[in-house]
Amino acid sequence: MDITDNDIEKQDSTQDYGILQEMGDCYTSVGNYTEAHKCYEKAASLGPDEPGPYVGLGVIALQQNQLDDAEISFRVACRLNAHCAKAYAGLAMVAQQRADYKRAFEMYLRCLELDVDNLIALLGLFQTSCQMGSFAKVIHYLKLYLNMHPADTSVMFPLAALYMKDGRFEQSKKILLELLTLNPDDKNAANLLEEVEHGLAKEKKAGVQIG
Structure with a gap:
Protein backbone atom coordinates (compact mmCIF):
# COMPACT_ATOMS: atom_id res chain seq x y z
CA MET A 1 0.00 0.00 0.00
CA ASP A 2 1.41 3.37 -1.04
CA ILE A 3 1.67 6.18 1.51
CA THR A 4 0.40 9.41 0.00
CA ASP A 5 1.26 13.00 0.85
CA ASN A 6 -2.23 13.31 2.34
CA ASP A 7 -1.51 10.42 4.71
CA ILE A 8 1.70 12.10 5.88
CA GLU A 9 -0.06 15.46 6.34
CA LYS A 10 -2.84 13.74 8.30
CA GLN A 11 -0.29 12.03 10.56
CA ASP A 12 1.56 15.32 11.14
CA SER A 13 -1.74 17.04 11.91
CA THR A 14 -2.64 14.33 14.45
CA GLN A 15 0.74 14.67 16.15
CA ASP A 16 0.43 18.48 16.23
CA TYR A 17 -3.06 18.16 17.71
CA GLY A 18 -1.79 15.90 20.50
CA ILE A 19 1.10 18.24 21.32
CA LEU A 20 -1.17 21.30 21.43
CA GLN A 21 -3.70 19.48 23.62
CA GLU A 22 -0.96 18.47 26.07
CA MET A 23 0.45 22.00 26.11
CA GLY A 24 -3.02 23.38 26.81
CA ASP A 25 -3.45 20.96 29.71
CA CYS A 26 -0.04 21.93 31.10
CA TYR A 27 -0.77 25.66 30.88
CA THR A 28 -4.15 25.10 32.55
CA SER A 29 -2.56 23.15 35.40
CA VAL A 30 -0.30 26.11 36.25
CA GLY A 31 -3.06 28.70 35.82
CA ASN A 32 -1.80 30.26 32.58
CA TYR A 33 -5.24 30.36 31.01
CA THR A 34 -4.34 32.80 28.21
CA GLU A 35 -1.75 30.46 26.69
CA ALA A 36 -3.91 27.42 27.43
CA HIS A 37 -6.82 29.01 25.56
CA LYS A 38 -4.59 29.61 22.50
CA CYS A 39 -3.42 25.99 22.51
CA TYR A 40 -6.94 24.59 22.80
CA GLU A 41 -8.20 26.84 19.99
CA LYS A 42 -5.40 25.64 17.69
CA ALA A 43 -5.96 22.02 18.74
CA ALA A 44 -9.68 22.36 17.97
CA SER A 45 -8.88 23.61 14.46
CA LEU A 46 -6.56 20.62 13.84
CA GLY A 47 -8.89 18.07 15.45
CA PRO A 48 -12.41 19.39 14.81
CA ASP A 49 -13.99 16.07 15.83
CA GLU A 50 -12.05 15.76 19.09
CA PRO A 51 -13.78 16.65 22.39
CA GLY A 52 -10.54 17.31 24.30
CA PRO A 53 -9.98 20.97 23.36
CA TYR A 54 -13.57 21.84 24.28
CA VAL A 55 -13.22 20.10 27.63
CA GLY A 56 -10.10 22.21 28.17
CA LEU A 57 -11.90 25.42 27.21
CA GLY A 58 -14.73 24.45 29.54
CA VAL A 59 -12.33 23.93 32.43
CA ILE A 60 -10.79 27.37 31.84
CA ALA A 61 -14.22 29.02 31.77
CA LEU A 62 -15.21 27.15 34.94
CA GLN A 63 -12.05 28.29 36.73
CA GLN A 64 -12.89 31.87 35.77
CA ASN A 65 -16.50 31.43 36.94
CA GLN A 66 -17.85 31.92 33.41
CA LEU A 67 -20.51 29.26 33.83
CA ASP A 68 -22.43 29.89 30.60
CA ASP A 69 -19.26 29.64 28.49
CA ALA A 70 -18.19 26.54 30.40
CA GLU A 71 -21.52 24.84 29.80
CA ILE A 72 -21.39 25.59 26.06
CA SER A 73 -17.89 24.11 25.76
CA PHE A 74 -18.77 20.96 27.70
CA ARG A 75 -21.94 20.52 25.62
CA VAL A 76 -19.90 20.73 22.41
CA ALA A 77 -17.55 18.06 23.78
CA CYS A 78 -20.54 15.81 24.57
CA ARG A 79 -21.93 16.34 21.08
CA LEU A 80 -18.60 15.37 19.51
CA ASN A 81 -18.27 12.30 21.73
CA ALA A 82 -21.30 11.06 23.66
CA HIS A 83 -18.95 8.88 25.76
CA CYS A 84 -16.66 11.69 26.95
CA ALA A 85 -16.72 11.22 30.72
CA LYS A 86 -14.79 14.44 31.40
CA ALA A 87 -17.41 16.49 29.55
CA TYR A 88 -20.19 15.11 31.77
CA ALA A 89 -18.08 15.81 34.86
CA GLY A 90 -17.71 19.38 33.59
CA LEU A 91 -21.46 19.78 33.12
CA ALA A 92 -21.95 18.39 36.62
CA MET A 93 -19.55 20.96 38.09
CA VAL A 94 -21.36 23.77 36.28
CA ALA A 95 -24.69 22.56 37.67
CA GLN A 96 -23.20 22.22 41.15
CA GLN A 97 -21.90 25.81 41.00
CA ARG A 98 -25.45 26.89 40.15
CA ALA A 99 -26.80 24.89 43.12
CA ASP A 100 -28.75 22.67 40.69
CA TYR A 101 -27.88 19.57 42.69
CA LYS A 102 -30.32 17.24 40.95
CA ARG A 103 -28.76 17.88 37.54
CA ALA A 104 -25.25 17.78 39.02
CA PHE A 105 -26.05 14.40 40.58
CA GLU A 106 -27.32 13.06 37.24
CA MET A 107 -24.27 14.31 35.32
CA TYR A 108 -21.81 12.92 37.89
CA LEU A 109 -23.58 9.56 37.66
CA ARG A 110 -23.36 9.67 33.86
CA CYS A 111 -19.63 10.39 34.12
CA LEU A 112 -19.09 7.47 36.51
CA GLU A 113 -21.06 5.12 34.28
CA LEU A 114 -18.42 5.88 31.63
CA ASP A 115 -15.41 6.11 33.95
CA VAL A 116 -15.78 4.62 37.42
CA ASP A 117 -12.20 5.72 38.17
CA ASN A 118 -12.96 9.47 37.93
CA LEU A 119 -12.10 10.81 41.39
CA ILE A 120 -13.42 14.33 40.70
CA ALA A 121 -16.83 12.90 39.81
CA LEU A 122 -16.80 10.63 42.87
CA LEU A 123 -16.14 13.47 45.28
CA GLY A 124 -18.61 15.72 43.45
CA LEU A 125 -21.23 13.00 43.71
CA PHE A 126 -20.52 12.77 47.45
CA GLN A 127 -21.01 16.53 47.87
CA THR A 128 -24.27 16.62 45.91
CA SER A 129 -25.60 13.51 47.66
CA CYS A 130 -25.10 15.27 51.00
CA GLN A 131 -27.15 18.21 49.67
CA MET A 132 -29.91 15.91 48.41
CA GLY A 133 -29.89 13.24 51.12
CA SER A 134 -29.56 10.47 48.51
CA PHE A 135 -26.76 8.09 49.43
CA LEU A 176 -12.46 4.47 59.71
CA LEU A 177 -10.26 1.99 61.60
CA GLU A 178 -8.58 1.05 58.31
CA LEU A 179 -8.15 4.74 57.45
CA LEU A 180 -6.59 5.52 60.84
CA THR A 181 -4.22 2.58 60.42
CA LEU A 182 -3.03 4.17 57.17
CA ASN A 183 -3.08 7.73 58.55
CA PRO A 184 -3.05 7.80 62.38
CA ASP A 185 -2.95 11.63 62.48
CA ASP A 186 -6.22 12.12 60.58
CA LYS A 187 -8.22 14.19 63.09
CA ASN A 188 -11.36 14.26 60.94
CA ALA A 189 -11.42 10.46 60.83
CA ALA A 190 -10.81 10.26 64.59
CA ASN A 191 -13.65 12.70 65.28
CA LEU A 192 -16.00 10.82 62.96
CA LEU A 193 -15.08 7.55 64.66
CA GLU A 194 -16.16 9.07 67.99
CA GLU A 195 -19.55 9.93 66.47
CA VAL A 196 -19.86 6.42 65.04
CA GLU A 197 -18.99 4.84 68.40
CA HIS A 198 -21.64 7.05 70.01
CA GLY A 199 -24.18 5.88 67.41
CA LEU A 200 -23.29 2.24 68.05
CA ALA A 201 -23.65 2.75 71.80
CA LYS A 202 -27.12 4.28 71.31
CA GLU A 203 -28.13 1.37 69.08
CA LYS A 204 -26.91 -1.14 71.65
CA LYS A 205 -28.72 0.67 74.47
CA ALA A 206 -31.94 0.81 72.44
CA GLY A 207 -31.60 -2.91 71.69
CA VAL A 208 -31.22 -3.73 75.39
CA GLN A 209 -34.28 -1.64 76.29
CA ILE A 210 -36.37 -3.32 73.57
CA GLY A 211 -35.17 -6.74 74.70
Whole structure:
Protein backbone atom coordinates (compact mmCIF):
# COMPACT_ATOMS: atom_id res chain seq x y z
CA MET A 1 0.00 0.00 0.00
CA ASP A 2 1.41 3.37 -1.04
CA ILE A 3 1.67 6.18 1.51
CA THR A 4 0.40 9.41 0.00
CA ASP A 5 1.26 13.00 0.85
CA ASN A 6 -2.23 13.31 2.34
CA ASP A 7 -1.51 10.42 4.71
CA ILE A 8 1.70 12.10 5.88
CA GLU A 9 -0.06 15.46 6.34
CA LYS A 10 -2.84 13.74 8.30
CA GLN A 11 -0.29 12.03 10.56
CA ASP A 12 1.56 15.32 11.14
CA SER A 13 -1.74 17.04 11.91
CA THR A 14 -2.64 14.33 14.45
CA GLN A 15 0.74 14.67 16.15
CA ASP A 16 0.43 18.48 16.23
CA TYR A 17 -3.06 18.16 17.71
CA GLY A 18 -1.79 15.90 20.50
CA ILE A 19 1.10 18.24 21.32
CA LEU A 20 -1.17 21.30 21.43
CA GLN A 21 -3.70 19.48 23.62
CA GLU A 22 -0.96 18.47 26.07
CA MET A 23 0.45 22.00 26.11
CA GLY A 24 -3.02 23.38 26.81
CA ASP A 25 -3.45 20.96 29.71
CA CYS A 26 -0.04 21.93 31.10
CA TYR A 27 -0.77 25.66 30.88
CA THR A 28 -4.15 25.10 32.55
CA SER A 29 -2.56 23.15 35.40
CA VAL A 30 -0.30 26.11 36.25
CA GLY A 31 -3.06 28.70 35.82
CA ASN A 32 -1.80 30.26 32.58
CA TYR A 33 -5.24 30.36 31.01
CA THR A 34 -4.34 32.80 28.21
CA GLU A 35 -1.75 30.46 26.69
CA ALA A 36 -3.91 27.42 27.43
CA HIS A 37 -6.82 29.01 25.56
CA LYS A 38 -4.59 29.61 22.50
CA CYS A 39 -3.42 25.99 22.51
CA TYR A 40 -6.94 24.59 22.80
CA GLU A 41 -8.20 26.84 19.99
CA LYS A 42 -5.40 25.64 17.69
CA ALA A 43 -5.96 22.02 18.74
CA ALA A 44 -9.68 22.36 17.97
CA SER A 45 -8.88 23.61 14.46
CA LEU A 46 -6.56 20.62 13.84
CA GLY A 47 -8.89 18.07 15.45
CA PRO A 48 -12.41 19.39 14.81
CA ASP A 49 -13.99 16.07 15.83
CA GLU A 50 -12.05 15.76 19.09
CA PRO A 51 -13.78 16.65 22.39
CA GLY A 52 -10.54 17.31 24.30
CA PRO A 53 -9.98 20.97 23.36
CA TYR A 54 -13.57 21.84 24.28
CA VAL A 55 -13.22 20.10 27.63
CA GLY A 56 -10.10 22.21 28.17
CA LEU A 57 -11.90 25.42 27.21
CA GLY A 58 -14.73 24.45 29.54
CA VAL A 59 -12.33 23.93 32.43
CA ILE A 60 -10.79 27.37 31.84
CA ALA A 61 -14.22 29.02 31.77
CA LEU A 62 -15.21 27.15 34.94
CA GLN A 63 -12.05 28.29 36.73
CA GLN A 64 -12.89 31.87 35.77
CA ASN A 65 -16.50 31.43 36.94
CA GLN A 66 -17.85 31.92 33.41
CA LEU A 67 -20.51 29.26 33.83
CA ASP A 68 -22.43 29.89 30.60
CA ASP A 69 -19.26 29.64 28.49
CA ALA A 70 -18.19 26.54 30.40
CA GLU A 71 -21.52 24.84 29.80
CA ILE A 72 -21.39 25.59 26.06
CA SER A 73 -17.89 24.11 25.76
CA PHE A 74 -18.77 20.96 27.70
CA ARG A 75 -21.94 20.52 25.62
CA VAL A 76 -19.90 20.73 22.41
CA ALA A 77 -17.55 18.06 23.78
CA CYS A 78 -20.54 15.81 24.57
CA ARG A 79 -21.93 16.34 21.08
CA LEU A 80 -18.60 15.37 19.51
CA ASN A 81 -18.27 12.30 21.73
CA ALA A 82 -21.30 11.06 23.66
CA HIS A 83 -18.95 8.88 25.76
CA CYS A 84 -16.66 11.69 26.95
CA ALA A 85 -16.72 11.22 30.72
CA LYS A 86 -14.79 14.44 31.40
CA ALA A 87 -17.41 16.49 29.55
CA TYR A 88 -20.19 15.11 31.77
CA ALA A 89 -18.08 15.81 34.86
CA GLY A 90 -17.71 19.38 33.59
CA LEU A 91 -21.46 19.78 33.12
CA ALA A 92 -21.95 18.39 36.62
CA MET A 93 -19.55 20.96 38.09
CA VAL A 94 -21.36 23.77 36.28
CA ALA A 95 -24.69 22.56 37.67
CA GLN A 96 -23.20 22.22 41.15
CA GLN A 97 -21.90 25.81 41.00
CA ARG A 98 -25.45 26.89 40.15
CA ALA A 99 -26.80 24.89 43.12
CA ASP A 100 -28.75 22.67 40.69
CA TYR A 101 -27.88 19.57 42.69
CA LYS A 102 -30.32 17.24 40.95
CA ARG A 103 -28.76 17.88 37.54
CA ALA A 104 -25.25 17.78 39.02
CA PHE A 105 -26.05 14.40 40.58
CA GLU A 106 -27.32 13.06 37.24
CA MET A 107 -24.27 14.31 35.32
CA TYR A 108 -21.81 12.92 37.89
CA LEU A 109 -23.58 9.56 37.66
CA ARG A 110 -23.36 9.67 33.86
CA CYS A 111 -19.63 10.39 34.12
CA LEU A 112 -19.09 7.47 36.51
CA GLU A 113 -21.06 5.12 34.28
CA LEU A 114 -18.42 5.88 31.63
CA ASP A 115 -15.41 6.11 33.95
CA VAL A 116 -15.78 4.62 37.42
CA ASP A 117 -12.20 5.72 38.17
CA ASN A 118 -12.96 9.47 37.93
CA LEU A 119 -12.10 10.81 41.39
CA ILE A 120 -13.42 14.33 40.70
CA ALA A 121 -16.83 12.90 39.81
CA LEU A 122 -16.80 10.63 42.87
CA LEU A 123 -16.14 13.47 45.28
CA GLY A 124 -18.61 15.72 43.45
CA LEU A 125 -21.23 13.00 43.71
CA PHE A 126 -20.52 12.77 47.45
CA GLN A 127 -21.01 16.53 47.87
CA THR A 128 -24.27 16.62 45.91
CA SER A 129 -25.60 13.51 47.66
CA CYS A 130 -25.10 15.27 51.00
CA GLN A 131 -27.15 18.21 49.67
CA MET A 132 -29.91 15.91 48.41
CA GLY A 133 -29.89 13.24 51.12
CA SER A 134 -29.56 10.47 48.51
CA PHE A 135 -26.76 8.09 49.43
CA ALA A 136 -27.31 4.65 47.86
CA LYS A 137 -25.85 5.35 44.41
CA VAL A 138 -22.82 7.27 45.62
CA ILE A 139 -22.03 4.51 48.14
CA HIS A 140 -22.09 2.03 45.24
CA TYR A 141 -19.57 4.02 43.18
CA LEU A 142 -17.31 4.82 46.14
CA LYS A 143 -17.16 1.09 46.93
CA LEU A 144 -16.29 0.28 43.31
CA TYR A 145 -13.51 2.86 43.37
CA LEU A 146 -12.11 1.54 46.66
CA ASN A 147 -12.05 -1.99 45.25
CA MET A 148 -9.57 -0.66 42.67
CA HIS A 149 -7.76 1.74 45.05
CA PRO A 150 -8.11 0.16 48.51
CA ALA A 151 -5.73 2.58 50.25
CA ASP A 152 -7.16 5.85 48.91
CA THR A 153 -7.96 7.74 52.11
CA SER A 154 -9.58 10.63 50.18
CA VAL A 155 -12.41 8.23 49.28
CA MET A 156 -12.42 6.16 52.47
CA PHE A 157 -13.50 9.14 54.58
CA PRO A 158 -16.52 10.16 52.42
CA LEU A 159 -17.66 6.53 52.28
CA ALA A 160 -17.43 6.20 56.06
CA ALA A 161 -19.36 9.47 56.45
CA LEU A 162 -22.11 8.25 54.12
CA TYR A 163 -22.37 4.93 55.94
CA MET A 164 -22.82 6.86 59.18
CA LYS A 165 -25.49 9.14 57.66
CA ASP A 166 -27.24 6.00 56.40
CA GLY A 167 -27.18 4.48 59.90
CA ARG A 168 -24.70 1.75 58.93
CA PHE A 169 -22.37 2.30 61.85
CA GLU A 170 -20.48 -1.00 61.74
CA GLN A 171 -19.44 -0.50 58.10
CA SER A 172 -18.44 3.08 58.90
CA LYS A 173 -16.36 1.99 61.89
CA LYS A 174 -14.56 -0.68 59.86
CA ILE A 175 -13.48 1.81 57.19
CA LEU A 176 -12.46 4.47 59.71
CA LEU A 177 -10.26 1.99 61.60
CA GLU A 178 -8.58 1.05 58.31
CA LEU A 179 -8.15 4.74 57.45
CA LEU A 180 -6.59 5.52 60.84
CA THR A 181 -4.22 2.58 60.42
CA LEU A 182 -3.03 4.17 57.17
CA ASN A 183 -3.08 7.73 58.55
CA PRO A 184 -3.05 7.80 62.38
CA ASP A 185 -2.95 11.63 62.48
CA ASP A 186 -6.22 12.12 60.58
CA LYS A 187 -8.22 14.19 63.09
CA ASN A 188 -11.36 14.26 60.94
CA ALA A 189 -11.42 10.46 60.83
CA ALA A 190 -10.81 10.26 64.59
CA ASN A 191 -13.65 12.70 65.28
CA LEU A 192 -16.00 10.82 62.96
CA LEU A 193 -15.08 7.55 64.66
CA GLU A 194 -16.16 9.07 67.99
CA GLU A 195 -19.55 9.93 66.47
CA VAL A 196 -19.86 6.42 65.04
CA GLU A 197 -18.99 4.84 68.40
CA HIS A 198 -21.64 7.05 70.01
CA GLY A 199 -24.18 5.88 67.41
CA LEU A 200 -23.29 2.24 68.05
CA ALA A 201 -23.65 2.75 71.80
CA LYS A 202 -27.12 4.28 71.31
CA GLU A 203 -28.13 1.37 69.08
CA LYS A 204 -26.91 -1.14 71.65
CA LYS A 205 -28.72 0.67 74.47
CA ALA A 206 -31.94 0.81 72.44
CA GLY A 207 -31.60 -2.91 71.69
CA VAL A 208 -31.22 -3.73 75.39
CA GLN A 209 -34.28 -1.64 76.29
CA ILE A 210 -36.37 -3.32 73.57
CA GLY A 211 -35.17 -6.74 74.70
